[in-house]
Every structure is written in C-alpha cells, then in structure tokens.
Amino acid sequence: MAPSSVFAIILAALVLSASMAPQHWSARAAEPSTGVPVPKPPKGRGNECVAETDYIRRYHMQLLDHQRDDTVHEGIRTKQFSLKQCIDCHAVQGPDNKPVAYDDPSHFCRSCHDYAAVAIDCFECHDSKPQKSAAAREAFRGSMLALEGYLKARGP
Amino acid sequence: MSRDHQRNNAPQEQSRRDILRGAAALGGLALAPGVTLHLIGGEAAARPADEAVSDTHRWGMLIDAGKCGDGCQECVTACADENGWDPDGKLPTDAQWIRKIDLRDPKSGAERTLPMMCQHCASPPCVDVCPTGASFKRADGIVLVDKHTCIGCRYCVMACPYNARSFVHEPLTDQKAHAPRGKGTVESCTMCVHRVDAGKQPACVERCNDAAGGAMLFGDLNDPTSEISKRIATYATARVRADLGLDTGVYYRNI
Numbered sequence: 001m002a003p004s005s006v007f008a009i010i011l012a013a014l015v016l017s018a019s020m021a022p023q024h025w026s027a028r029a030a031e032p033s034t035g036v037p038v039p040k041p042p043k044g045r046g047n048e049c050v051a052e053t054d055y056i057r058r059y060h061m062q063l064l065d066h067q068r069d070d071t072v073h074e075g076i077r078t079k080q081f082s083l084k085q086c087i088d089c090h091a092v093q094g095p096d097n098k099p100v101a102y103d104d105p106s107h108f109c110r111s112c113h114d115y116a117a118v119a120i121d122c123f124e125c126h127d128s129k130p131q132k133s134a135a136a137r138e139a140f141r142g143s144m145l146a147l148e149g150y151l152k153a154r155g156p
Numbered sequence: 157m158s159r160d161h162q163r164n165n166a167p168q169e170q171s172r173r174d175i176l177r178g179a180a181a182l183g184g185l186a187l188a189p190g191v192t193l194h195l196i197g198g199e200a201a202a203r204p205a206d207e208a209v210s211d212t213h214r215w216g217m218l219i220d221a222g223k224c225g226d227g228c229q230e231c232v233t234a235c236a237d238e239n240g241w242d243p244d245g246k247l248p249t250d251a252q253w254i255r256k257i258d259l260r261d262p263k264s265g266a267e268r269t270l271p272m273m274c275q276h277c278a279s280p281p282c283v284d285v286c287p288t289g290a291s292f293k294r295a296d297g298i299v300l301v302d303k304h305t306c307i308g309c310r311y312c313v314m315a316c317p318y319n320a321r322s323f324v325h326e327p328l329t330d331q332k333a334h335a336p337r338g339k340g341t342v343e344s345c346t347m348c349v350h351r352v353d354a355g356k357q358p359a360c361v362e363r364c365n366d367a368a369g370g371a372m373l374f375g376d377l378n379d380p381t382s383e384i385s386k387r388i389a390t391y392a393t394a395r396v397r398a399d400l401g402l403d404t405g406v407y408y409r410n411i
Contacts, residue, residue: 072302074208075294075353084333125303125338127331 041111045089050080060086064122083122088130102128202355214278214297215347215405216377217361218384218393221270222410223371229256231271231372234363238348240332251322251337253345254360259411268411271360271372274299274320274345275396278403282312282321291342297377297405298347306341313342317397320344347374377405 049056051063063081070076079085090108091099100107102123105114109128113120203209229243232254236243241251254273260266280299282291290305291312301312301321313321321344324337331337334350348358356362357374364372375384384407387393393407 068304070208072300072304073292073294075203075296075349076208077205077353079205087333121338124327125331125336125341127333127336131333 039112039115042090042092042106042108044108045091049089050085083126084131087126087128091130099129203353209295209353211295211297212378213376214378215352216276216297216375216384216407217347217358217405218373218375218387218407218409219270220371220373220409221268223369224268224270225369225371226267226269228269228368230363230368231360232256234359235273235345238332238351238359239335239346240330240337249323249325251324251343253322253343270408270411272318272320272396273360273406274316274347275318275402276345276347276405278405280402281315281317285311285315287311294349296352298349298352299344300346300349301342301344303336303338303341303343308340308342310342316344317400317402 051059056063064083064086067078067081067083070078071082086109092104092106092108094100094104094106102109104110107128109120109123112118232243235241235254239253241253245251254271256269257272259268259270276297276299278293278297280291280293282299283293285291287309288305288307290302290307291299292302293299308323310323313323321342323342324339327339328337335346337343348356348360351358361372361374364370373384373387375382377385377388379385380389388407391409393409394411395404395407396411398404
C-alpha cells in the first residue's frame with residue numbers, strides 16, 4: 001500500500017476514534033487545537049535526520065530496503081541509510097539509563113509502528129540497540145548531562 | 157570418529173612455528189623461489205564504501221592441513237566469536253559455520269585434521285536450487301544467503317556437498333550488530349564479508365595466524381601476484397570433491 005494512502009487511512013481512523021484514544025497518546029504540542037492524538041517519536045541525536053524529516057517519516061522503509069539490497073548484494077556500505085546508524089542516533093534511554101531494545105514499547109522504531117499497527121521483523125536479526133561505541137558515547141553524554149545539571153544546581 | 161585428541165606432538169610443532177614466525181617478523185621467509193611466507197598482514201585493500209563489488213577479485217583461501225593442529229579449534233571459536241553463534245552446539249541441527257573434521261587413511265593410518273566450511277564455489281549448487289534467489293554469489297565469489305529473502309526452505313542445505321549450511325531453529329537474542337542472524341533462515345560461512353569489505357581478513361584466518369599454526373591464507377585468486385595465487389601455482393593443492401567441478405574458492409594442501 002502506498003504510504004500516502006496509509007497515512008490517509010490512519011488520519012481517518014484517528015479522527016473517528018479520537019475520543020476513544022488511550023491517555024498516553026499525548027497530542028503533539030504544535031497541534032493542540034485538533035485534539036487528535038498522534039504518535040510522538042522521541043527526538044534523535046543532533047538536529048537533523050539523514051534526510052528531510054518529512055521525507056524520512058514517509059519513505060524510511062524504501063530507503064532501508066534499498067540500502068539492504070545495496071549492502072548485501074553489492075557490498076556497498078555507505079553510512080547514510082544504514083540501519084545501524086538509525087539505531088545509533090535514535091537510541092532511547094530506559095529507566096536504567098541504558099538504551100532500550102525493540103521489545104520495549106518506548107523504542108524509537110515502535111513509537112509510530114505500534115500506533116499504526118505496523119509489524120517489522122528486522123530486530124529478530126538486527127541489533128536494536130546502539131553498537132558498543134555508540135552506547136558508550138550515549139552513556140558518556142548522559143553522565144556529562146548529569147554533571148552539567150549538578151553543577152548548575154549547585155550554582156557558581 | 158574415534159580420535160584421541162590427547163595425543164600431542166605440539167611442543168615440537170610449536171617451536172618450529174616460533175622459528176618461522178620469528179623469521180617472518182624479520183620481513184618474510186623465502187620458501188621457494190618467488191614464494192614468500194608472510195604470516196602477518198593482509199592483502200585485501202578496502203574498497204571505498206560506496207563502490208559496488210566487482211569480479212576483479214575472487215576471494216579464496218588456501219588451507220594447509222599439514223599445519224592444522226590436531227584438536228585445535230581456534231578457527232572455529234574465532235568464527236563463533238565474530239559471528240555470534242555457539243560453537244558448543246549439542247544437537248546435530250545446531251548452527252555450524254565452520255567445523256574441524258578428522259581424516260584417516262584406513263590403509264596407511266595417516267591422519268589429517270582440517271577446517272571445513274562453505275567452499276565458496278564458482279558454480280554453487282545452493283544457488284541453483286534456491287527458489288527465491290536468496291542464495292547467491294557475490295561478484296567477488298563470496299557465496300551468501302540474503303536472509304531478507306530466505307524463506308527457510310532448506311533446499312540449499314540439502315544441495316551443498318560440503319554440509320556447510322545450517323538453519324536457525326530457535327529465536328535468538330543479542331546477535332552481533334555486524335552479523336545479524338535470525339530464526340527461520342539458513343546461514344553459513346560468509347567469508348566474513350563485513351571484514352573483507354573493510355579490507356580485513358576473515359576472523360578464522362586471522363586467529364589461525366595469530367594463535368595457532370598459521371594454516372590458513374586468505375587472498376585474491378584472480379591476482380596472479382597475490383600470495384595465495386603464487387602458492388597455488390607453486391605447490392600441489394587439492395580441492396575437496398573436485399570431481400564435482402564446482403570450482404571451489406577454498407584450496408587445501410597436504411590432504
């Protein structure tokens with residue numbers, strides 16, 4: 001099914017079922033007037049994604065499919081649309097401050113999929129957590145933020 | 157196979173290897189005119205990440221059974237570590253990307269041990285029988301399973317004369333990021349394609365050279381100046397079930 005038609009269906013379903021939506025579907029701050037709950041994917045690392053946000057939102061599945069054929073059959077190992085990179089940048093920390101795996105509903109790749117009833121099997125094989133180096137970077141960033149918070153709270 | 161793996165002539169072997177290694181450290185050891193033994197360093201240069209593989213190279217291996225240690229499992233554990241499978245599988249159906257096999261000539265009693273894995277055939281029967289095109293040969297000769305298209309029918313497992321493929325029966329967790337594996341798909345030696353693409357050697361070859369007898373050599377069969385091609389041109393080598401005419405990429409010596 002074309003992404004556009006799916007989005008249309010999702011939108012229609014949302015309008016119809018808005019009143020029945022569970023509480024935790026928090027509405028996006030930018031569009032509070034409609035009152036329609038939409039999924040709220042956690043923000044990735046940095047300021048921008050590997051493609052225009054609108055584009056990646058709609059076409060990430062095509063990009064990933066293309067990339068996997070290029071990599072597996074042609075040995076092309078560019079980083080831009082590599083699944084490993086998506087996972088590295090879109091890691092979500094759990095309560096234990098470690099990146100969550102796909103079995104956790106707060107995983108980035110589930111933030112919309114659960115909502116739109118999309119089921120992907122990628123993480124039966126692929127690692128859904130950032131690679132060690134990336135995880136270490138995240139942990140470091142986490143501890144730096146904590147330190148910054150502490151220093152701020154302590155005052156000059 | 158009733159082999160006594162305790163029998164051990166390793167000390168003597170070890171010292172000979174140490175001598176070879178020492179000599180190699182001094183810059184390579186002349187074995188025969190034109191053939192130099194390099195125990196260290198690879199010859200695969202990394203291709204740019206955005207460049208597709210081509211048939212300029214054909215990757216292959218030369219395995220010297222004469223240097224392969226009796227009872228040594230280094231290549232097997234190296235592969236398992238690298239690719240995240242369990243080398244101590246108890247069931248005959250467990251994953252097995254590479255295994256050691258022992259040969260014994262019933263007449264002379266001569267014994268050999270060698271690693272057996274996907275032989276990366278130029279005409280791979282596993283590719284012929286695959287109904288979805290998941291089993292394929294890369295331009296550089298590496299035979300792979302595209303697990304995204306594998307439906308788990310296992311025709312390829314039956315077709316392989318080397319018993320080199322296995323099937324994942326159970327859900328897995330904690331796979332390596334560079335070696336995704338999952339239930340319902342067939343798998344086998346990838347010649348560490350992720351390492352080869354990065355200009356490195358397969359994990360088994362590296363480990364055998366670092367920690368064992370240096371019995372494995374990886375290189376480009378298409379390049380007549382490569383170490384592997386020179387050795388194949390110089391010494392008598394054999395390919396397993398050469399009668400099948402599959403033109404395997406894995407050569408053996410002293411079997």
